[in-house]
Amino acid sequence: xxxxxxxxxxxxxxxxxxxxxxxxxxxxxxxxxEIGDSMSTDWSKYSTPSDSRSRAxxxxxxxxxxxxxxxxxxxxxxxxxxxxxxxKSHSLVKGVDEVEIRLxxxxxxxxxxxxxxxxxxxxxxxx
Amino acid sequence: MVVSTVVSRDVQPNGYRxxxxxxxxxxxxxSMRRNDTxxxxxxxxxxxxxxxxxxxxxxxxxxxxxxxxxxxxxxSSGHQSTHVVVKLxxxxxxxxxxxxxxxxxxxxxxxxxxxxxxxxxxxxxxxCEFATWERAVQFLVEYSKWVFKSFHYVIDRPQxxxxxxGSIDMLWGTDRYRWLINFPEDRTQPAxxxxxxxxxxxxxxTFNPSIDSRRVFMFLxxxx
Numbered sequence: 001x002x003x004x005x006x007x008x009x010x011x012x013x014x015x016x017x018x019x020x021x022x023x024x025x026x027x028x029x030x031x032x033x034e035i036g037d038s039m040s041t042d043w044s045k046y047s048t049p050s051d052s053r054s055r056a057x058x059x060x061x062x063x064x065x066x067x068x069x070x071x072x073x074x075x076x077x078x079x080x081x082x083x084x085x086x087x088k089s090h091s092l093v094k095g096v097d098e099v100e101i102r103l104x105x106x107x108x109x110x111x112x113x114x115x116x117x118x119x120x121x122x123x124x125x126x127x
Numbered sequence: 128m129v130v131s132t133v134v135s136r137d138v139q140p141n142g143y144r145x146x147x148x149x150x151x152x153x154x155x156x157x158s159m160r161r162n163d164t165x166x167x168x169x170x171x172x173x174x175x176x177x178x179x180x181x182x183x184x185x186x187x188x189x190x191x192x193x194x195x196x197x198x199x200x201x202x203s204s205g206h207q208s209t210h211v212v213v214k215l216x217x218x219x220x221x222x223x224x225x226x227x228x229x230x231x232x233x234x235x236x237x238x239x240x241x242x243x244x245x246x247x248x249x250x251x252x253x254x255c256e257f258a259t260w261e262r263a264v265q266f267l268v269e270y271s272k273w274v275f276k277s278f279h280y281v282i283d284r285p286q287x288x289x290x291x292x293g294s295i296d297m298l299w300g301t302d303r304y305r306w307l308i309n310f311p312e313d314r315t316q317p318a319x320x321x322x323x324x325x326x327x328x329x330x331x332x333t334f335n336p337s338i339d340s341r342r343v344f345m346f347l348x349x350x351x
Contacts, residue, residue, distance in 0.1 A: 018248035023239070023288070029298055029307055033291035035250065057249045097291055100321035100331055103298075103307040 002083035009070030013041035019123035038092035046089035049120035063123030071116035237287035
């Protein structure tokens with residue numbers, strides 16, 4: 001098993017978004033959701049956007065966004081490294097389900113001038 | 128009189144030809160609104176076909192629009208149509224003043240939610256049940272009607288989405304404010320909301336959408 005490390009604020013997490021979370025070209029706020037008690041992501045230290053996408057059941061139906069760890073912590077979200085046997089990069093973000101957080105994450109992603117959260121691979125993009 | 132909110136379009140050399148049913152009246156003008164809300168609604172003269180009882184008009188603009196009919200002037204009676212109707216299912220429907228046509232359209236467009244099935248995202252997402260969607264829609268209908276009746280003000284049109292864990296998200300976003308309400312699947316739990324004006328004004332909390340909580344949302348009357 002991999003050791004648990006501290007994730008620095010300057011690093012990035014990759015989050016997978018299925019194409020069903022887009023409608024009429026717009027991302028739904030429900031795209032940001034916790035499974036269990038946290039949102040599952042991959043740490044950039046051990047993963048690339050492509051790696052993260054390839055972990056989906058149907059990679060071609062998924063996109064990847066990047067989230068700066070410091071920006072998430074500014075929103076008072078908890079970010080922890082939680083490696084699993086087959087994914088050393090696996091990391092958790094806790095507190096995402098609150099409406100305030102989901103709304104702010106959505107707007108940060110929509111704001112093209114804000115590079116703290118942005119698309120790395122768009123769901124509509126083809127390989 | 129019931130007015131269809133569905134308007135079909137044909138591309139013509141000088142614009143778009145729009146058509147829709149009007150229950151066989153003899154109309155003189157229709158009030159239309161584009162779905163992007165950038166154009167204000169207004170009364171537009173048009174022709175109609177007696178044989179087909181259809182409204183037909185040509186609206187010469189460049190962009191690719193879709194429209195909703197807000198109202199129809201009845202030439203024969205001199206009365207303007209007053210309501211739009213949205214069917215929720217085969218048994219239930221809601222009725223809104225014609226001026227709230229965009230709210231009706233938002234509800235119509237949200238019906239995609241009812242077609243989602245569990246695991247629609249390949250990550251075990253839970254589909255939304257009809258009762259949850261209906262609860263959110265009924266809140267929107269009652270709230271928008273109350274505001275219109277009380278202040279003669281048409282609230283901004285929200286987007287209605289499937290939310291996390293079988294819930295419904297209702298999102299308002301303008302250049303003046305942003306606002307998100309979440310209606311959970313569990314009816315014993317309150318709806319939660321957050322809104323701000325991108326500056327210092329913000330509000331968040333919970334409310335029971337099944338009872339009179341309308342005054343909580345005065346924020347949606349605008350921040351000007």
